[in-house]
Amino acid sequence: MTAMILAAGRGERMRPLTDEKPKPLLEVSQKPLIEWHLEKLAQCGFKKVVINIAHLGYMIPKRLGDGSKWGLEICYSDEQESGALESAGGIIKALPELSEEFLVLNADIWCDYEFKNGFKLNGKLAHLILVENPEHNPKGDFEYKGLKYTFSGIGYYSKKMFENMKVKKLALAPILIQNIAKNKISFEIHKGIWMDIGTVQRLKKVNKLCNLK
Template sequence: MKAMILAAGRGERMRPLTDELPKPLLKVGDKALILWHVQKLLACGFKEIVINIAHLGFKIAEALGDGSKYGVKILYSDEQDSGALESAGGIKKALPLLGDDTFLVVNGDIFCDYDFDVNFDLGDKLAHLILVKNPKHNPNGDFGLKETLVLNESDYKYTFSGIGYYNPKMFDNVACAKSALAPLLRENIKNQMVTATLYNGDWHDIGTPQRLKEINDRFHND
């Protein structure tokens, strides 16, 4: 299975830190956030990683190269000229690099200890999401969960972690243009084609300078 790291976002909420550095290169502990993902993916058995890049994306390519120094193969889906295509559009553009089999996607701006499953089987579904308990910044959650089936409406909703397994067929009708993932997910949820697992481990959305500081303070205090 191949993996994709979404790393093309502008990181507006991270300004001014992202004025001269793409958000995935911001450091957590002693290394760039995106490098945590690359090394964890390798540890979990992933050998090929696709990274989409836009805002200052050349700096990510310069930092990671072709991945050989980390023991993986890295390919880049370049959105620098078009501008970031958002999640669904970015995945659609990267499909020629991802192939015809199930693939994993992880947001480049999260930090977690989830063990990515290189052998995950979607069965007859089009997507499987990893959900987490709601953080302070998203108290109302995103999706409901009934056993393994994801619901759009529910008395209680969990937060989408930014980690998911996808069948490329889910993106058949997506244009290679700016397009968000949430509406596509909701459409397929209505058709009962999306499942999920609730993950109770360590997970953080590193979306603001304050959250980055909090996670780094924890590193320094350990």
């Protein structure tokens, strides 16, 4: 199973930090956030990781190389010329490099979720990992068993969900909502550590928590 890390976002809310480096290279405990994900993916048995890049994208392969440091093969899906294609657009562009069923995670999250190499969708088009609603998203994103939860930015997908879609700037949420209505998506609740590092304040918070350990 291939994994994909979505790493092309501008990180507007992280400015001025992201004026000089892409958000995935911002550090948690003196290590770029994306390297924590690569270490975890390697530990969970993944061998190939696709990373999409756009804003200051050249800095990411310069830092990470070919992935051999982690025993991984890293393939870069370059969106620097077109500009970031958003989540679904980025996935569609990278489809030729992805396995029939694949894992996708946002680069800007901090969590202790155990990625499942070889996860089976069993006929569904996607399986989304949900978390309890954080302060910045109190109303949640999706309903599961009568309660609203927040999408963690981690999910398993089938290529079939993106069939016949053209490479263009395209959000993922409308596609998910459409397929949830068709009962084509399953869910799982992650009860462990999870944080969306979308602001400078949250980055500082994660670093503070790590330094307390």
